[in-house]
Amino acid sequence: MSGIVFCNLKGKAKMNKPIEKNELHANAEMIREKISLLVPGSRTFRDTADEISQMFKSLKLRREDRENLWTQFDSLYKEHKTKQQEFRDEQKRNTEQLEREIECIQESSDIFSKYSYAEQWKKIREVSQMFKTVKLSHGDRERLWTKFNEKCTAIKNKESEERSNKEFYSARDYRNEILNDLFLAKSAPTYSSVQMSNFGEKLLLGAVTMGALIPCAGEDKFDDVFRLSMKKLDDVIKKSSKTLTENKHKMTYEHKQECFKAITEAREFLNEQWKKFKEEKSEEYSKRQVFREEKQNRHTEWKNRILSNLEINREKHEKAVNDLSRMEHHLSDLQEKLSNARQGSYYDRVSGWISESEEQIESKKEWIAKLEQWIEEGEEKLRGS
Numbered sequence: 445m446s447g448i449v450f451c452n453l454k455g456k457a458k459m460n461k462p463i464e465k466n467e468l469h470a471n472a473e474m475i476r477e478k479i480s481l482l483v484p485g486s487r488t489f490r491d492t493a494d495e496i497s498q499m500f501k502s503l504k505l506r507r508e509d510r511e512n513l514w515t516q517f518d519s520l521y522k523e524h525k526t527k528q529q530e531f532r533d534e535q536k537r538n539t540e541q542l543e544r545e546i547e548c549i550q551e552s553s554d555i556f557s558k559y560s561y562a563e564q565w566k567k568i569r570e571v572s573q574m575f576k577t578v579k580l581s582h583g584d585r586e587r588l589w590t591k592f593n594e595k596c597t598a599i600k601n602k603e604s605e606e607r608s609n610k611e612f613y614s615a616r617d618y619r620n621e622i623l624n625d626l627f628l629a630k631s632a633p634t635y636s637s638v639q640m641s642n643f644g645e646k647l648l649l650g651a652v653t654m655g656a657l658i659p660c661a662g663e664d665k666f667d668d669v670f671r672l673s674m675k676k677l678d679d680v681i682k683k684s685s686k687t688l689t690e691n692k693h694k695m696t697y698e699h700k701q702e703c704f705k706a707i708t709e710a711r712e713f714l715n716e717q718w719k720k721f722k723e724e725k726s727e728e729y730s731k732r733q734v735f736r737e738e739k740q741n742r743h744t745e746w747k748n749r750i751l752s753n754l755e756i757n758r759e760k761h762e763k764a765v766n767d768l769s770r771m772e773h774h775l776s777d778l779q780e781k782l783s784n785a786r787q788g789s790y791y792d793r794v795s796g797w798i799s800e801s802e803e804q805i806e807s808k809k810e811w812i813a814k815l816e817q818w819i820e821e822g823e824e825k826l827r828g829s
Contacts, residue, residue, distance in 0.1 A: 485527035
């Protein structure tokens with residue numbers, strides 16, 4: 445007897461080997477699949493790498509699988525580190541370049557005159573464009589943008605101060621005022637850039653310091669930010685048009701043409717942005733309508749399936765109740781025959797028929813109860829819809 449038990453245990457031990465081997469293979473495939481998702485330099489790399497590292501610690505693996513998979517993982521991790529360093533180096537170079545460009549914007553009071561503003565605003569436009577294109581760390585971007593705004597504010601304030609002095613206020617100043625105001629207003633992010641750029645909102649809010657836009661504090665909805673920026677642009681266009689109309693007799697022909705062209709381009713830009721905005725809103729509305737219709741169709745199909753199932757189950761229930769009634773009547777007949785039968789083979793056969801009939805009746809009752817439950821559930825789903 446003890447020999448038989450020993451053999452069985454030995455047999456079980458042999459059966460566990462392929463199971464363990466399959467488990468090791470499955471673990472290796474899980475890690476291999478996870479490694480295939482790694483993209484060096486991506487934002488999700490770190491989280492995925494942490495998951496893989498934890499899998500190496502918790503899952504059993506064959507030595508050769510562990511070494512091969514770790515080699516792959518380690519190679520990708522090193523590549524990710526290299527790309528991260530390259531990205532940081534690029535950000536550092538961009539920061540240093542942008543800082544030099546900002547330093548080139550003069551704010552010393554002794555160099556200000558009505559003839560130097562055009563060069564300063566040209567430089568401001570170039571630096572403003574750099575903020576939209578170069579890669580920077582969040583901290584450096586905030587710091588440099590603040591510094592840039594301070595420079596712009598200094599120039600804006602100094603220019604306004606000089607305009608207040610009649611000695612500097614001339615026909616050229618009207619032209620500069622119109623062109624600078626229009627440039628600042630048009631520098632606000634477009635609808636697409638406000639949606640796509642995580643720095644777009646800061647650019648928009650930063651424009652306040654340059655006197656172009658004044659969004660509401662705490663504005664965080666893209667559509668509202670866009671509408672507000674376009675409303676302010678429209679106000680600037682109207683103000684510039686009024687300035688040109690009231691002072692055109694003091695301006696040269698070339699300055700008037702330049703200002704008229706700038707106002708026309710700003711108005712076209714405004715109309716184009718509103719057109720894009722309305723088209724995108726219309727497209728979004730169409731997509732929502734399609735989604736609602738699809739959802740309604742799915743609901744209708746679901747409801748029809750429930751109704752169809754209810755109809756089928758009610759028919760089955762009605763048939764089952766009729767069958768139960770017939771079976772109970774048949775059982776009653778058998779019980780009457782048994783009461784009139786004498787002990788013997790016939791008596792035994794009738795007793796067997798009765799037992800069989802009682803089992804069938806019990807089974808039919810269970811089936812009826814299940815059908816009633818399904819019917820109740822279906823009706824409840826319809827009431828909830």
